Amino acid sequence: MQPVLKVRNVHKDFHMHILNDKTIPALEDVNFEVGLGEIIGLTGKSGSGKSSLMKCIHRTYLANSGSMEYLSSNYGTIDLVSASEHMIIRIRREEMTYCSQFLSVIPRVSAVEVVAEALENRGVDLEIAKEKAAKLIERLGLPEELWDAYPSTFSGGEQQRINVARAIISNPRFLLIDEPTASLDQKTKDVVIDLILELREKGTSVILITHDKHTLDRLADREIHLAGGKIQEPSLA
Amino acid sequence: MVMKNDLPDDHNWLLRVRGLTKIYGEPCSSTVQLTGPQFNSNICPETEAIVACAEIDFDLYPGEVLGIVGESGSGKSTVVQQLYFDLESSGGEVFFSHFDEGKTNLLEVSNQKKRYIRNHLMGMVYQNPRDGLNFSFSSGGNIAEKLIMAGNFHVGSIRERASTLLERTEVPVARMDNAPKTFSGGMQQRVQISKAIANNPPILFMDEVTTGLDVSVQAKVLDLIRHLQHDLGISMIVVSHDLAVIRMLTDRTMVLKNGRIVESGLTDQILQDPQHAYTQLLVSSLL
Numbered sequence: 079m080q081p082v083l084k085v086r087n088v089h090k091d092f093h094m095h096i097l098n099d100k101t102i103p104a105l106e107d108v109n110f111e112v113g114l115g116e117i118i119g120l121t122g123k124s125g126s127g128k129s130s131l132m133k134c135i136h137r138t139y140l141a142n143s144g145s146m147e148y149l150s151s152n153y154g155t156i157d158l159v160s161a162s163e164h165m166i167i168r169i170r171r172e173e174m175t176y177c178s179q180f181l182s183v184i185p186r187v188s189a190v191e192v193v194a195e196a197l198e199n200r201g202v203d204l205e206i207a208k209e210k211a212a213k214l215i216e217r218l219g220l221p222e223e224l225w226d227a228y229p230s231t232f233s234g235g236e237q238q239r240i241n242v243a244r245a246i247i248s249n250p251r252f253l254l255i256d257e258p259t260a261s262l263d264q265k266t267k268d269v270v271i272d273l274i275l276e277l278r279e280k281g282t283s284v285i286l287i288t289h290d291k292h293t294l295d296r297l298a299d300r301e302i303h304l305a306g307g308k309i310q311e312p313s314l315a
Numbered sequence: 316m317v318m319k320n321d322l323p324d325d326h327n328w329l330l331r332v333r334g335l336t337k338i339y340g341e342p343c344s345s346t347v348q349l350t351g352p353q354f355n356s357n358i359c360p361e362t363e364a365i366v367a368c369a370e371i372d373f374d375l376y377p378g379e380v381l382g383i384v385g386e387s388g389s390g391k392s393t394v395v396q397q398l399y400f401d402l403e404s405s406g407g408e409v410f411f412s413h414f415d416e417g418k419t420n421l422l423e424v425s426n427q428k429k430r431y432i433r434n435h436l437m438g439m440v441y442q443n444p445r446d447g448l449n450f451s452f453s454s455g456g457n458i459a460e461k462l463i464m465a466g467n468f469h470v471g472s473i474r475e476r477a478s479t480l481l482e483r484t485e486v487p488v489a490r491m492d493n494a495p496k497t498f499s500g501g502m503q504q505r506v507q508i509s510k511a512i513a514n515n516p517p518i519l520f521m522d523e524v525t526t527g528l529d530v531s532v533q534a535k536v537l538d539l540i541r542h543l544q545h546d547l548g549i550s551m552i553v554v555s556h557d558l559a560v561i562r563m564l565t566d567r568t569m570v571l572k573n574g575r576i577v578e579s580g581l582t583d584q585i586l587q588d589p590q591h592a593y594t595q596l597l598v599s600s601l602l
Contacts, residue, residue: 095592096599137581139588161320163581164376167566184541184563185534195545 079113081149082252082283083135088144088159090127090134090307104130105307108144112252117274117284119298127307128287129179132254134159135285136176137166148174151251171199174252177245179260181229181237188226189215193243200248207247214243217273219266234261242270246277253277253284259293271296327412328374329517329550330398335371335407337393340364342405352572352593357390367393368574371407377517380544380551382565382582384558384597390574391554395520397422398552399439400429411436413517434464438511442523444503447510448495454481454506455491461513480509484539501532505539512543522554537563558601562586570594 090105105127112118120128133139135146137158146158150173156165170176175196183192193211198204212225218239224232229240242258255274259267267290274284274297288294294301303310338346346359350366357366368390375381383391396402398409400421409421413436414428421432441447448457458477467473478488484505486498495503504524511519521540525533541564544551553564561568561582568586569579570593578591589595 092588093590094595096595133587138583140580140584140590157320163567163579164374164379165321166581167376167379182562184538186538187541198545 079116081111082114082116083112083149084145084147085110085135086145086147088131088134088146089142090130090139091142103307104139105134105141108307108309110302110309112283112285114283115278115281117278117286117297117299119294119301120285120287120304121289121294121301122304126304128304129256130307131304132176132256132285132287136170136174136254137161138176148252173250174254175245175248175250177241177253177255177258179238179257181232181241183229183240185230186228189220189229189232189240190225192229192240193247196244197247211243211247214247215239218243218269235263235266238262239266242273246273249277249280250282253282255284256287257289258286259288259290267293327376327417329377329379329412330375331408331410331417332371332373332375332398333408334369335394335397335409336369336405337367337390337397337402338364338369338405339367342366350573351575352577355573357388357574366574368397368571370575372576373569373579375518375550375552377550378548379567380553380565382561382568383552383554383571384556384561384568385571386556389571391556391571392522393574394571395439395522395552395554399437399520400433401439411518430464434461435466435514436516436518438514438516438519440504440507440511440519440521440524442526444495444500444507447507448503450494450496452494453492454486454495454498454509457495457506458510458513461510465514476513477509480513481506483543484509485535499532500528501536504528504536508536508539508543512547512549515547517550519549519551520554521551523556524553525560526555526557540564558586558598570597 086109088105088108092102092104094100108131122128130139134141135158141159144159148156148158150156150169152172190208190211193215194207197207197210220236220239229237238261245253245255258270271293286297341362342359342364343361345361346364346366347369349360350357371394383394385391397404404422410417411421414432455477458480459473462473462476478491481488481491486502486505495506525536528536555561565582568582569576572593578594585594586598589598
């Protein structure tokens with residue numbers, strides 16, 4: 079399988095100037111690869127470094143050392159650790175989406191528009207984007223009376239559906255998805271799982287963080303287990 | 316293997332700023348070296364000259380929104396005021412791809428050319444609407460002023476454009492002939508935004524545009540700015556001391572302290588993984 083991402087010797091720690099220069103280690107010598115259309119399940123206890131690793135790939139966190147070679151469809155091979163900010167902005171707009179556990183949206187923008195915007199950003203006509211957004215949130219079971227409402231007022235599960243929809247609507251080349259099914263009922267969980275599997279069919283590579291065994295079993299081609307910021311050997315996982 | 320960590324040549328910058336400096340008073344040869352965040356001061360100990368900003372370097376790309384944050388007196392407004400020619404710079408270079416293909420330092424062109432650039436190619440929204448609007452003109456008249464300065468003299472088309480812009484920024488068109496002094500603060504800001512985008516500039520500067528507005532009005536103005544950016548693909552530099560505004564509007568952020576950039580990066584990185592001690596303090600104070 080052709081690797082889309084090669085993570086090599088990545089280290090990350092947080093140097094807290096405001097806490098008497100305390101250093102908090104997060105990741106130590108992390109090495110792995112993600113193939114084209116592969117789904118990696120990232121597991122480990124809370125605080126083991128799963129979200130930190132995902133955020134380093136998205137460049138929300140700056141890795142201290144190492145490299146992350148990403149094979150872009152538009153720009154060739156890029157090291158996500160050292161690439162310019164302008165390059166990262168392009169990659170995020172065109173190829174890589176990140177679905178965090180928490181929804182952060184502009185107040186006063188409707189649910190349909192929040193989701194459609196992610197598609198419109200890639201040059202799709204707004205009306206067509208809104209139609210697709212409506213279909214997607216309908217499939218995710220969001221009641222129609224909420225489509226024009228503002229997601230900041232939604233419940234946790236409703237917000238999560240918007241978050242997932244926003245991350246997948248554009249068929250990204252690479253999807254980073256953090257606990258996508260945590261606050262969903264079983265039926266909606268399965269819809270999310272089906273949607274991610276459909277994306278994989280189209281060639282999307284996925285890194286998934288989940289504590290839910292059912293989600294992991296149905297989705298992950300391979301599991302990477304983190305403990306104390308290090309990848310554990312499969313036999314120990 | 317060859318790795319491309321920067322954009323290919325066809326993705327050119329819109330604005331390139333190098334060494335932008337503004338000093339008040341008489342500097343000596345060491346003024347810049349003796350001031351800045353490491354001294355926690357922007358006053359020269361030798362001459363008492365004030366370094367409002369120095370060594371400001373950045374590139375802005377088409378369609379990007381850059382935030383400038385920092386406390387009062389850190390130099391954020393000074394940077395955009397120089398870029399909009401409201402303030403004369405003490406040094407540095409500014410290149411703009413829409414003027415002379417980006418080959419000429421804007422700080423060295425004639426005042427006539429600066430006026431041309433300002434009127435045709437740039438827009439500015441100030442914190443205080445009185446700085447951006449003429450309160451003795453009608454709101455339509457304020458927009459007309461910007462259009463006329465860019466060489467549009469046809470009354471019918473000016474009125475039509477003004478009405479389109481007011482509608483776009485959610486100001487009732489029926490109020491077009493009323494003076495902005497009769498408007499609420501939020502409406503005044505929306506008229507200012509209409510005026511700033513009247514000539515479809517590729518770049519817009521926004522200096523603390525929501526400061527002083529109440530929270531619901533602030534949300535409406537932010538929403539309007541986001542929509543405009545989204546629909547027009549306009550590049551923006553947004554100055555704010557409010558990290559929530561920066562988070563909502565910008566792709567990248569520069570943090571200023573004592574007139575210098577102490578840290579710059581992707582906005583989510585600045586907010587979630589700040590590197591500099593001052594940025595860590597700033598972010599940890601976020602409610």
